[in-house]
Amino acid sequence: MLTRLTHAGVAFATTVVIYQIYVLLAVPLLEPNRPANATELSEIDPTGGKPRVPFHKHREMLATYFPPDHWTLQEPPKSFDNGQAMILVDDYHPSEDGQVRVQKCVLLFFPHERVLGEDPPRDAVILEAPHGAVLQLDEGFHAGFKGVGRMQWARLEGDIVVRSDMQEPGSQDDLILKTRDLKMNQDLIHTDAEVEMRLGPHWGRGRVLEIRLVAIERGFSSAAGPAIGGIDTLEIVHDVSAELAIGETALLRDKTQEAPPVQVSSNGRFKFDFSTNVASFVDQVRLEQKYSNGARNRLNCEELNLYMATQDETVALGVANYSSTTLAGRARTLTKLLPGTVEAHGTDLKPVELTAETHSASARCGLLRLELGPQRVTFSSQDEIELKYEGSEIHAPLVQYQMPPKDSGHRIGTLLAAGNGWFKTAPSSPHRVELRWTDGINLRHIQGKPVLTVRGRPRLSAVGGRLWADELEMVLRERVADGTEDDLLPADIAPERMTASGHVDIDSSQLSGKINKMKIDVQYLPIDLKLGSASEGGTSNPLLVGGANGSERAYRIDGDTLDVGVIVRDAQPQISSLDVRGDLEFREESNHSTAAQPMVVRGKELQIRNAETPEAKISLRGEPATINAAGMSIEAVELQVNRGTSAANIDAPGQLQIPIQRDLQGQLLAQPESLQVTWRGGMNLENDRVTFHGNVIARTSTGQLNTERLVVVLSSPIQFDGTSQASQTQLTQLECWEGVSAQFVQRDAAGITSIHKMKLESIRANQVTGEIAGIGPGLIESVHLTTGQMPGAPATPFADVTPSANFAAVATGSTPQRLRYLRVEFLRGVEGNLNKRIVSVVGDVRTVYGPVDSWEQTLPTQLQGSPAPDTVYIECQRLQVAQSPAARLQRDPRVGSVELMAEGDVIIEGLAGGQGTFTARAHRAKYDQQKTKFFLEGNGVRPAMLIRQKFIGAPYDEQSFKSLEYNQTTDEWKATGVGRGQFSGFPSK
Known part of the structure; x- marks a missing residue:
């Protein structure tokens, strides 16, 4: 609309200039000192002023422009021709008072040079004044124009018509202008009549025409003619209106291809300033298009300016060398004017308002500036x-957009938005976006690529969240014009790189965090290149490690820099790489489940490669770096993780924490706690199996385990792919290799109740099934509080030798407590089931059990001299400790009765109360604490033996028997297969 208006303004201004110049006989009268052509003066009789030769030399040319009955073709008219213009008059009548009356006159102006022998140019502009003109000269008129005074005023009477076929065949650019009764002096050309002009399909009209002239100083005093050097301004004062056909030059093309004309009107003047080549409409200027469907496009402003210019702002005028400040020069200049700039001005109370209903578009500003040459539009306002x-x-104080140069290959031009502003998409858009800034936006081309920069703490808000930064920069990619990238890029313009710098703050349902700089690089892949998918172990999540549905997961990243690589195939983006540097924290959790354990990563550098595939690799470095997932925590200087296989590898010292519900002895904990594992060598995680090596230490609140190689089997594989786990990962099995030692301490409210130690070559303990197995040589050592012997009670050589005894309950009872020491040495190994309360040690077993005076005191496993009171020594090939089946039915927590059985070359030594020492030899020895029964038996080949010595140096009493059963409660003995020997006090049963 504005483009066509500018074209029409140029044509109108050109026409008016030509009209006023030649209607007033500008060439011969206003420039009389120009040498006249001989052909011009030869037709004038110096004595009578009448043609001497009635030959019509211009008939052929004039027949091109006029009908056969036109007066210029009836009789040869008087003609004045300077090559650029021709004036034809039928006659003129000078008077003594200085007036010259012309009966009829015609002016022909030729914008382009006429060539003899060729057809007359069709673009000639023709002015007809059929009612003649009157000129007033200050010194009168002399025949032959050899003495013409200065013009004081002139008047063209009656109807005046200016017309031209212009350059194009047909009527689409034909010109016609009509007015009447034109008056002129040296300063002003004026008419109160209506002025109407039509240029092809365009027309305009108004009332009261004023053309102001510029006087010039003559080079010498004898110069004749009026002192007019050119035109200053042209104005149409009242009732200004126009209709312009838009066609294909519309600023906003209608989607239906309908192009109705534009109606232009104003309450004020139309003005053309010839010194600046500016045309203006003022005072409530209105432009309007009306469509057949009722839609309207409107522009309202207080002032509309049209700026015109030539190609090089200068015009070569040929041999005549007329100055562009003269009327003739100005006419030639105006014919070469091209559309320049359009400006629409508003005020604070009445801003410029542009409404395009056909495009659901509108603008409101203080100034609208359209530069047609560079195809640049600017909207600005004080607010x-x-x-x-x-x-x-x-919204912004200034917005400027420039179209890309023709044939540049660019689909987008440059954009500038200055000052505090904001942008947002339509509320109905499925991808709503809002962008705010305080400094401005700049879209420019750098190395052939569009680059959009947003400064002034921009805030980008989308459907899912917001992003803040000190500056945003986005490098864009444009589809090539040959169509080869139509399937590659999702749109004509697509993002290739985005950089957010300075205090970047991300807050969304899927991603949040604070970083100093973020960069996202986008790579577009052909549609036939297959990517990873969720079903194949890949991810469609927006970042790092999502499950099957990215919207189900939420991520938070804090660090210094964040670099994200994105690949796009078939318009579907996927994260392919991620780099985070600085003091970073990465957190991933479910958007819906509050119970699911989040994955938390901390360190100095996080690197992810092939994130869109099942083989995604995660590398983490730190001082140290940590990963927390499913209740488990891994800490090391460097960590390598394979997301798809849930494998992790550490070739450096580190630490792991994992939740446990049982301690390392297999006992249920009062409340869950963590097992802490440290190592000096490395760690390897494969699904549910974690292997540590190099000075491995496993700690709980009750003790620690040391080994060279520790294998931890978990209740479920550790997931690094972001999928939710229904419950915490638990410890199910421990394996220790290449030497293991352990120490466990049990406490109650009063303090320590027991200290247990163990050494083995290897051990395996399953906390689910309770099974344990170990390889010796090894030892088990225990110091614990237990109930002391009551006076008069019988000896209980194996009492309280049980890991399940409730020492806390015993300690709070009324029975006095004392420390007891147990040490078991063996060569082959250990086996059993902790759930069934059965533990066995095998191979050259040596055991000592007895009281001690401190937690640090120990007892040797081999008897040295006489045994101490309540101390028992046992040697055998297999020693089993099991909870009594009857004891499992007891509700008293202080009851921890056991069955203890020694097998294979059993030797038991100790004190027999006040009867000295005893030594028992048997194949099998058994003690049931619940039944208070003691049992010895041979193996069928060698009988059991019981040997006593009342005091050192006394003779030994020994007795053999097949089996011996003793009930502590009833003090009853029962023996079978009694052999030789005499045992003092032995019952004769």
């Missing part, structure tokens, strides 16, 4: 402008 398009809108 802010408002632009809307299909529901999207932008």
Whole structure:
């Protein structure tokens, strides 16, 4: 609309200039000192002023422009021709008072040079004044124009018509202008009549025409003619209106291809300033298009300016060398004017308002500036402008957009938005976006690529969240014109790189965090290149390690820099790489489940490669770096993780914490706690199996385990792919290799109740099934509080030798407590089931059990001299400790009765109360604490033996028997297969 208006303004201004110049006989009268052509003066009789030769030399040319009955073709007219213009008059009548009356006159102006022998140019501009003209000269008129005074005023009477076929065949650019009764002096050309002009399909009209002239100083005093050097301004004062056909030059093309004309009107003047080549409409200027469907496009402003210019702002005028300040020069200049700039001005109370209903677009600003040459449009205002398009809108003090140069290959030009502003998409858009800034936006081309920069703490808000930064920069990619990238890129313009710098703050349902700089690189892959998918172990999540549905997961990243690589195939983006540096924290959790354990990563550098595939690799470095997932925590200087296989590898010292519900002895804990594992060598995680090596230490609140190689089997594989786990990962099995030692301490409210130690070559303990197995040589050592012997009670050589005894309950009872020491040495190994309360040690077993005076005191496993009171020594090939089946039915927590059985070359030594020492030899020895029964038996080949010595140096009493059963409660003995020997006090049963 504005483009066509500018074209029409140029044509109108050109026409008016030509009209006023030649209607007033500008060439011969206003420039009389120009040498006249001989052909011009030869037709004038110096004595009578009448043609001497009635030959019509211009008939052939004039027949091109006039009908056969036109007066110029009836009789040869008087003609004045300077090559650029021709004036034809039928006659003139000078008077003594200095007036010259012309009966009829015609002016022909030729914008382009006429060539003899060729057809007359069709673009000649023709002015007809059929009612003649009157000129007033200050010194009168002399025949032959050899003495013409200065013009004081002139008047063209009656109807005046200016017309031209212009350059194009047909009527689409034909010109016609009509007015009447034109008056002129040295300063002003004026008419109160209506002025009407039509240029092809365009027309305009108004009332009261004023053309102001510029006087010039003559080079010498004898110069004749009026002192007019050119035109200053042209104005149409009242009732200004126009209709312009838009066609294909519309600023906003209609989607239906309908192009109705534009109606232009104003309450004020139309003005053309010839010194600056500016045409202006003022006072409530209105432009309007009306469509057949009722839609309207409107522009309202207080002032509309049209700026015109030539290609090089200068005009070569040929041999005549007329100055562009003269009327003739100005006419030639105006014919070469091209559309320049359009400006629409508003005020604070009445801003410029542009409404395009056909495009759901509107603008509101103080100034609208359209530069047609560079194809640049600018909207500005002291406060802010408002632009809307299909529901999207932008606000800023200044917005400027320039179309890309023709044939540049660019699909987008340059954009500038200065000052505090904002942009948002339509509320109905499925991808709503809002962008705010305080400094401005700049879209420019750098190395052939569009680069969009947003400064002034921009805030980007989308459907899922917001992003803040000190500056945003986005490198864009444009589809090539040959169509080879139509399937590659999702749109004509697509992002290739985005950089957010300075205090970047991300807050969304899927991603949040604070970083100093973020960069996202986008790579577009051909549609036939297959990517990883969720079903194949890949991810469609927006970042790092999502499950099957990215919206189900939430991520938070804090660090210094964040680099993200994105690949796009078939318009579907996927994260392919991620780099985070600085003091970073990465957190991933479910958006819906509050019970699911989040994955938390901390360190100095996080690197992810092939994130869109099942083989995604995660590398983490730190001082140290940590990963927390499913209740488990891994800490090391460097960590390598394979997401798809849930494998992790550490070739450096580190630490792991994992939740446990049982301690390392297999006992249920009062409340869950963590097992802490440290190592000096490395760690390897494969699904549910974690292997540590190099000075491995496993700690709980009750003790620690040392080994060279520790294998931990978990209740479920550790997931690094972001999928939710229904419960915490638990410890199910421990394996220790290449030497193991352990120490466990049990406490109650009063303090320590027991200290247990163990050494083995290897051991395996399953906390689910309770099974344990170990390889010796090894030892088990225990110091614990237990109930002391009551006076008069019988000896209980194996009492309280049980790991399940409730020492806390015993300690709080009324029975006095004392420390007891147990040490078991063996060569082959250990086996059993902790759930069934059965533990066995095998191979040259040596055991000592007895009281001690401190937690640090120990007892040797081999008897040295006489045994101490309540101390028992046992040697055998297999020693089993099991909870009594009857004891499991007891509700008293202080009851921890056991069955203890020694097998294979059993030797038991100790004190027999006040009867000295005893030594028992048997194949099998058994003690049931619940039944208070003691049992010895042979193996069928060698009988059991019981040997006593009342005091040192006394003779030994020994007795053999097949089996011996003793009930402590009833003090009853029962023996079978009694052999030789005499045992003092032995019952004769």
